[in-house]
Amino acid sequence: QVQLQQSGPGLVKPSQTLSLTCAISGDTVSNNNAAWHWIRQSPSRGLEWLGRTYYTSEWYYDYAVSVNSRIIINPDTSKNQFSLQLNSVTPEDTAVYYCAGSGNFYRAWGQGTLVTVSS
Amino acid sequence: DIVMTQSPDSLAVSLGERATINCKSSQNVLYSSNNKNYLAWYQQRPGQPPKLLIYWASTRGSGVPDRFSGSGSGTDFTLTISSLQAEDVATYYCQQYHSSPYTFGQGTNLEIK
Numbered sequence: 710q711v712q713l714q715q716s717g718p719g720l721v722k723p724s725q726t727l728s729l730t731c732a733i734s735g736d737t738v739s740n741n742n743a744a745w746h747w748i749r750q751s752p753s754r755g756l757e758w759l760g761r762t763y764y765t766s767e768w769y770y771d772y773a774v775s776v777n778s779r780i781i782i783n784p785d786t787s788k789n790q791f792s793l794q795l796n797s798v799t800p801e802d803t804a805v806y807y808c809a810g811s812g813n814f815y816r817a818w819g820q821g822t823l824v825t826v827s828s
Numbered sequence: 829d830i831v832m833t834q835s836p837d838s839l840a841v842s843l844g845e846r847a848t849i850n851c852k853s854s855q856n857v858l859y860s861s862n863n864k865n866y867l868a869w870y871q872q873r874p875g876q877p878p879k880l881l882i883y884w885a886s887t888r889g890s891g892v893p894d895r896f897s898g899s900g901s902g903t904d905f906t907l908t909i910s911s912l913q914a915e916d917v918a919t920y921y922c923q924q925y926h927s928s929p930y931t932f933g934q935g936t937n938l939e940i941k
Contacts, residue, residue: 756923
């Protein structure tokens with residue numbers, strides 16, 4: 710059974726970078742049949758898919774247009790985890806952030822991290 | 829982007845009665861090559877992440893009680909709870925995974941009447 714454990718700060722200042730990590734157990738980040746996603750949830754936007762990474766002979770990345778210029782999702786095979794980096798945050802990025810996997814529908818979810826963007 | 833629209837936004841059902849939630853996609857989420865509908869349903873209780881209930885429109889997730897069922901094809905889908913239990917109070921979401929960006933419905937709040 711796949712389990713995901715999130716870590717990272719809950720408070721980020723405007724214009725700075727939001728960084729979260731998702732550790733995987735019960736699967737590997739480089740599994741050819743898996744994909745690893747970041748999703749956020751806020752009252753104004755509902756559940757919003759941010760992006761994913763997956764490996765099939767090489768690494769692929771797929772991002773939502775709304776955050777495409779600010780987002781990086783990075784796999785780390787040595788630690789069996791993947792990360793989210795969202796640059797130049799504003800208060801509109803305040804949300805609960807989830808990692809999810811291991812396909813394109815989500816059997817496994819992280820516990821969620823409330824990230825508040827505030828000075 | 830494929831827009832997912834759920835109805836109703838909220839629903840109150842008596843214990844033991846049937847609950848029905850609808851989901852409509854703005855584009856077909858059925859792949860004709862494998863005859864699969866790329867549609868999932870999730871349950872979310874307050875303070876928790878969503879939990880997978882149904883995938884491929886009608887396949888129950890691991891450990892999901894059989895009172896939960898999914899149906900539909902193409903653009904119109906339904907989640908049915910055959911006999912509502914107290915622990916089913918939650919918000920329910922549909923999601924399409926046919927094409928990126930993977931989009932969710934706005935959610936349906938289910939409560940006890």
